Amino acid sequence: MTVVGVSAVRLHPRSAAALALSGAVGLLAFCWPLLVRHDSAVAHSTDAPWLFVLLLILILGVVLAEIAEGGMDAKAIALLGVLAAIGAALRPLGAGAAGLEPVWFLFVLSGRVLGRGFGFALGALTLFASALLTAGVGPWLPFQMFAAAWVGFGAGCLPGRVRGRWEVVVLAAYGAAASLLYGLLLDLSFWPFTVSGTGAPSTLAFVPGAPLADNVGRFVAFHLTTSLGFDVPRAVFTALLVTLTARPVLLTLRRAARRAAFDSPAEFAPVERQLSISLD
Amino acid sequence: MHPVPRHLHPGAWWLWAVGLATAASRTTNPVLLLLIAAVAGYMVAARRTNSPSSRAYVVFLRLGLVVIAIRVVLAGLFGAALPGHTLLTLPQVALPDWAPGVRIGGPITLESVAAAGYQGLRLAVMLCCIGAANALASPARLLRCVPGALYEVGVAVVVAMTFAPQVIATVSRVRAARRLRGRPNRGLRGIRGVAMPVLEGALERSLEVAASMDSRGYGRSGGLPQSTRWLTAAATLAGLLGVAAGSYGLLDSGTPGLLGLPAVALGVLLATAGLALGSRRTARTRYRPDRWLPPELLVVACGMAIAATFIAIGGTAALQPSVSPLQAPGLPLLASAGLLAALLPSWLSPSVPGLQR
Numbered sequence: 001m002t003v004v005g006v007s008a009v010r011l012h013p014r015s016a017a018a019l020a021l022s023g024a025v026g027l028l029a030f031c032w033p034l035l036v037r038h039d040s041a042v043a044h045s046t047d048a049p050w051l052f053v054l055l056l057i058l059i060l061g062v063v064l065a066e067i068a069e070g071g072m073d074a075k076a077i078a079l080l081g082v083l084a085a086i087g088a089a090l091r092p093l094g095a096g097a098a099g100l101e102p103v104w105f106l107f108v109l110s111g112r113v114l115g116r117g118f119g120f121a122l123g124a125l126t127l128f129a130s131a132l133l134t135a136g137v138g139p140w141l142p143f144q145m146f147a148a149a150w151v152g153f154g155a156g157c158l159p160g161r162v163r164g165r166w167e168v169v170v171l172a173a174y175g176a177a178a179s180l181l182y183g184l185l186l187d188l189s190f191w192p193f194t195v196s197g198t199g200a201p202s203t204l205a206f207v208p209g210a211p212l213a214d215n216v217g218r219f220v221a222f223h224l225t226t227s228l229g230f231d232v233p234r235a236v237f238t239a240l241l242v243t244l245t246a247r248p249v250l251l252t253l254r255r256a257a258r259r260a261a262f263d264s265p266a267e268f269a270p271v272e273r274q275l276s277i278s279l280d
Numbered sequence: 281m282h283p284v285p286r287h288l289h290p291g292a293w294w295l296w297a298v299g300l301a302t303a304a305s306r307t308t309n310p311v312l313l314l315l316i317a318a319v320a321g322y323m324v325a326a327r328r329t330n331s332p333s334s335r336a337y338v339v340f341l342r343l344g345l346v347v348i349a350i351r352v353v354l355a356g357l358f359g360a361a362l363p364g365h366t367l368l369t370l371p372q373v374a375l376p377d378w379a380p381g382v383r384i385g386g387p388i389t390l391e392s393v394a395a396a397g398y399q400g401l402r403l404a405v406m407l408c409c410i411g412a413a414n415a416l417a418s419p420a421r422l423l424r425c426v427p428g429a430l431y432e433v434g435v436a437v438v439v440a441m442t443f444a445p446q447v448i449a450t451v452s453r454v455r456a457a458r459r460l461r462g463r464p465n466r467g468l469r470g471i472r473g474v475a476m477p478v479l480e481g482a483l484e485r486s487l488e489v490a491a492s493m494d495s496r497g498y499g500r501s502g503g504l505p506q507s508t509r510w511l512t513a514a515a516t517l518a519g520l521l522g523v524a525a526g527s528y529g530l531l532d533s534g535t536p537g538l539l540g541l542p543a544v545a546l547g548v549l550l551a552t553a554g555l556a557l558g559s560r561r562t563a564r565t566r567y568r569p570d571r572w573l574p575p576e577l578l579v580v581a582c583g584m585a586i587a588a589t590f591i592a593i594g595g596t597a598a599l600q601p602s603v604s605p606l607q608a609p610g611l612p613l614l615a616s617a618g619l620l621a622a623l624l625p626s627w628l629s630p631s632v633p634g635l636q637r
Contacts, residue, residue: 014513021520028527036531047305055523055544062516062551065429065558069512072432074498078490081439082482088440089447125433129440132419135336138410193403205354225358226350244468248476256483260490 006262007115007156008079010071018066019120019153022059026146029056030185033192034216038209048208049139049192056142060124060149067117075260080121083110087126088133101179103130104238105245107148108175111155113253119152143189151178168246176239183231187223285633287329290417291425292576296323297413299583300622303590304405307599308398309609312619313405317341319622320412326626328415330634340411344404351400356388362604364391395603421570428559435498439489443482450478504561516554522547579625589618 011019029052087103103126111119124145131137155174162170192206207215297320304316321337328334372385426434454477455465464470526543593599598612
């Protein structure tokens with residue numbers, strides 16, 4: 001019986017606390033259009049979405065610095081870089097076609113094998129590297145990085161006891177659910193930009209400060225009309241890709257993880273005397 | 281002014297572009313918005329580099345056109361029409377009770393199309409400004425400016441960016457090898473036969489990279505005194521807590537006012553201090569670092585100037601032309617002067633080296 005996975009990037013209590021707090025801020029940054037009260041300070045300013053973009057950039061930087069501090073050695077860095085490169089190379093393949101996002105299976109499988117900390121860093125860095133390579137740095141990038149990071153993190157949290165065929169089923173189901181949720185959250189982050197300032201309120205647009213149920217109804221309508229056509233094919237595609245590739249890719253990643261020997265720290269021991277005698 | 285050709289600090293271009301985007305966010309006047317897009321485009325034409333990323337402006341421009349189209353179509357199909365000149369009337373669909381206020385079809389007026397078009401244009405022009413930043417600031421240089429606390433992560437991104445083109449080269453090599461052996465390159469089996477060797481090779485390569493990084497001292501961090509580490513942790517966590525509590529306070533009007541923007545500002549300050557303290561653990565020097573010299577500061581000042589101009593005169597009718605009743609947008613003098621100031625960097629900044637014009 002082989003090991004399920006290793007933690008290539010170790011999470012200390014400190015980085016775990018930072019992760020939890022950043023998750024809270026991230027959730028607010030995504031869901032603020034639903035939570036904002038009518039008479040609060042940000043309800044009627046068009047700057048509110050941009051404020052959360054800036055906050056999310058800072059939070060991502062802080063959390064990645066916390067994770068890297070003492071938890072990332074050269075092997076983890078190299079593995080992160082190489083897997084992020086594969087993701088960044090895969091990503092343009094799906095551009096244009098509706099719902100074809102070929103990077104998701106990489107986050108899911110790598111997070112599963114290399115641990116939640118690694119999955120978090122991989123999700124964020126893949127999207128960052130891909131944006132730098134394609135010169136696509138924009139206000140959507142922090143949201144994408146954040147959501148993808150949590151997808152990788154979640155893959156590392158799946159129960160370790162599930163093995164064999166069931167493992168593939170669990171991973172495929174997780175991949176589909178995660179990509180649906182990712183689509184929902186990204187849509188939510190874009191939604192406030194449809195706010196109608198001077199014009200009449202569109203029945204799909206975000207109305208700042210409207211009651212929660214009202215805005216949820218509007219958002220559901222917006223999501224159904226604009227992006228569900230992308231999200232459902234993407235979820236199916238991800239699940240299919242995970243099912244097809246899980247066996248060989250998991251095997252390869254586990255072999256690489258074992259060869260990298262993340263869990264056994266390098267030690268410097270004095271050279272034994274026998275060696276020097278035999279060399280005489 | 282003819283300074284020696286050199287690359288400007290990427291941060292300067294980003295701040296300039298953010299200033300321009302801030303100005304765009306303050307107006308829905310289509311004349312001003314188109315002028316802002318023109319300023320961004322002129323700067324890209326004057327100061328872009330030879331790298332492939334310099335095509336970003338055109339890509340973002342197309343994306344902006346898509347945004348305008350989406351806004352107009354959504355407003356036409358689902359929006360309540362503003363009173364005015366009816367362009368055409370679509371058949372209306374009745375919806376069930378659980379979707380209150382949702383309306384599909386109905387009359388489309390010139391006024392609502394104009395309102396949606398103005399707002400779409402504003403977003404599109406802001407995208408243009410960001411595209412200009414992407415085209416002007418080279419990503420590799422941007423990556424060199426990450427703070428020391430993000431050193432490991434920065435190295436990983438550098439590895440990724442160097443390695444991504446190699447992955448594509450490896451794919452074509454594996455395909456060629458399979459073709460020579462008479463194996464299929466198409467179909468499910470073909471894809472798998474290509475993908476697995478590429479993945480295996482990449483992971484193999486990563487261990488080699490790690491070994492060579494280890495032997496050269498990459499990915500190592502210098503020891504910090506325990507007290508500094510504790511201070512970093514305390515500042516970072518308190519900062520995150522402040523941001524979390526503050527952003528909740530911003531949304532909920534029931535909380536005391538101190539929990540809103542002041543808490544966010546304090547949290548941002550503490551988190552930044554944590555990053556700065558954490559940067560001390562990597563005691564590294566940079567080879568020919570980008571510096572903040574007078575041209576950089578001038579470029580940033582120009583960006584800030586236009587943002588300040590638009591914020592100062594924001595909210596006036598000149599910046600927010602009326603759509604109902606529909607009126608021709610004017611050309612406010614002060615805002616146009618601010619736009620000319622934003623154009624100054626094309627003379628003030630040093631030209632890009634290695635380009636024949």
